[in-house]
Amino acid sequence: MHAAQGLSMQDGSDPPVSVHFVNNVLAVAASYIEVEPESARDVLAQLGAFLSHRLRPGREVSLRDELEHVATYMRLEQARFPERVVAELPADEGRDGARCRAGSVQAPLAEALDRWLGEHPGRVRVAVHVRSSGERIDVQLDHPDGPVGGGERVRIALDCPAMTESVM
Amino acid sequence: MSSTGLAILAVDDEPRALADVKHLLETSAAVGRVATATSAKEALLFLSGGRYDALFLDVHMPEIEGMALARLLRRFTDPPAVVFLTGHPDAAVEAFEVQALDFLIKPVTRERLEAALARIETRAQPRSAAAVSSEGAASTGGGPDLVAVDNPKGNGKRLVRLESIAIAQANGDYARIVCADGRVLLRTPLNQLEQDWAAAGFARVHRAYLVNLTHAVELRAQLNGTAVLVMRDATEIPVARRNVAALRRRLHA
Numbered sequence: 001m002h003a004a005q006g007l008s009m010q011d012g013s014d015p016p017v018s019v020h021f022v023n024n025v026l027a028v029a030a031s032y033i034e035v036e037p038e039s040a041r042d043v044l045a046q047l048g049a050f051l052s053h054r055l056r057p058g059r060e061v062s063l064r065d066e067l068e069h070v071a072t073y074m075r076l077e078q079a080r081f082p083e084r085v086v087a088e089l090p091a092d093e094g095r096d097g098a099r100c101r102a103g104s105v106q107a108p109l110a111e112a113l114d115r116w117l118g119e120h121p122g123r124v125r126v127a128v129h130v131r132s133s134g135e136r137i138d139v140q141l142d143h144p145d146g147p148v149g150g151g152e153r154v155r156i157a158l159d160c161p162a163m164t165e166s167v168m
Numbered sequence: 169m170s171s172t173g174l175a176i177l178a179v180d181d182e183p184r185a186l187a188d189v190k191h192l193l194e195t196s197a198a199v200g201r202v203a204t205a206t207s208a209k210e211a212l213l214f215l216s217g218g219r220y221d222a223l224f225l226d227v228h229m230p231e232i233e234g235m236a237l238a239r240l241l242r243r244f245t246d247p248p249a250v251v252f253l254t255g256h257p258d259a260a261v262e263a264f265e266v267q268a269l270d271f272l273i274k275p276v277t278r279e280r281l282e283a284a285l286a287r288i289e290t291r292a293q294p295r296s297a298a299a300v301s302s303e304g305a306a307s308t309g310g311g312p313d314l315v316a317v318d319n320p321k322g323n324g325k326r327l328v329r330l331e332s333i334a335i336a337q338a339n340g341d342y343a344r345i346v347c348a349d350g351r352v353l354l355r356t357p358l359n360q361l362e363q364d365w366a367a368a369g370f371a372r373v374h375r376a377y378l379v380n381l382t383h384a385v386e387l388r389a390q391l392n393g394t395a396v397l398v399m400r401d402a403t404e405i406p407v408a409r410r411n412v413a414a415l416r417r418r419l420h421a
Binding site: 018023034080082 | 181182183184185187188189191207228230231254255256257273274275
């Protein structure tokens with residue numbers, strides 16, 4: 001497994017939304033409009049949910065909502081690359097008390113996935129794992145079939161003060 | 169460009185985005201034939217098997233990116249025009265550097281697509297016209313004897329006699345002129361020069377080259393059906409396959 005890459009989203013700025021991603025998702029929706037209008041509507045609804053989560057500056061959300069945001073994002077990536085993206089997302093484990101900045105998990109995941117898709121012409125499998133460590137949560141993104149040493153891992157450390165009262 | 173419309177190859181690794189642009193192209197009156205590829209490698213296979221007026225090319229693709237493919241195409245004798253497709257406008261600067269004909273942001277609007285196709289048609293038509301004029305059928309007469317070019321040694325203009333110009337080479341919207349006393353840049357596209365100088369004995373032998381045939385000394389056939397035009401100073405100019413027969417007739421006339 002490739003050495004872990006540490007990423008932190010604690011500099012106070014909002015994680016960016018990729019213009020490239022948004023435009024490509026809109027292209028997916030456009031492709032469905034005449035042939036499968038329901039699919040077009042579904043893609044647009046997912047994109048609406050994605051943008052609603054992100055386009056409010058400085059917003060803090062529950063980790064549960066952020067992980068749902070990650071799930072929405074992965075569905076949109078699967079719409080872009082129907083045969084190429086396989087996602088394994090964490091089950092709801094009751095982290096209601098943990099909070100983080102909106103996009104703090106999705107943005108590094110998007111960066112990693114974009115790189116993995118570029119490096120690797122075949123299928124990309126992504127597994128998201130969440131672990132607690134005191135007042136921090138470590139989110140681990142694994143690409144077990146990744147091009148480097150048979151796999152690659154990205155770690156995201158989130159400061160979650162409310163974790164002391166949450167149930168993990 | 170054939171009489172039945174433009175031949176376009178669309179290349180994108182995102183299948184739905186590719187389906188979208190394919191649908192737009194197929195429903196345009198300007199387009200006669202659309203092929204699709206999901207990678208640069210596949211696109212090269214298509215290009216080796218047939219002629220296309222233009223590639224609609226995604227910028228970001230695995231293995232060989234769109235920009236890399238565009239650079240590779242510039243080495244072709246008669247490359248198709250390149251129109252980039254991307255989700256990110258920041259790639260426009262790089263697209264300009266590889267002399268892309270246009271740059272479209274996804275999802276592409278019908279209006280913007282038709283504008284790009286009009287540019288491809290404009291680019292393709294003079295090439296067809298060049299083949300006709302190479303046969304000596306078209307002569308407008310009364311071409312200019314002097315050309316005003318930027319003075320490379322300072323401000324202002326310098327006049328160059330048309331008969332002293334051997335070659336005009338496409339350089340984006342400009343033309344690089346090779347004349348008796350050196351090389352100068354002319355702020356006129358090659359397509360325009362082709363029309364203006366036709367009566368003075370210039371012929372478009374290649375998308376990138378307009379030559380003064382009075383400076384040519386040899387037409388050398390190549391095994392792949394193209395040719396090389398050798399100039400007085402031994403400069404070799406590539407001749408596109410489609411122009412070889414007409415040029416040969418004109419030189420032998």
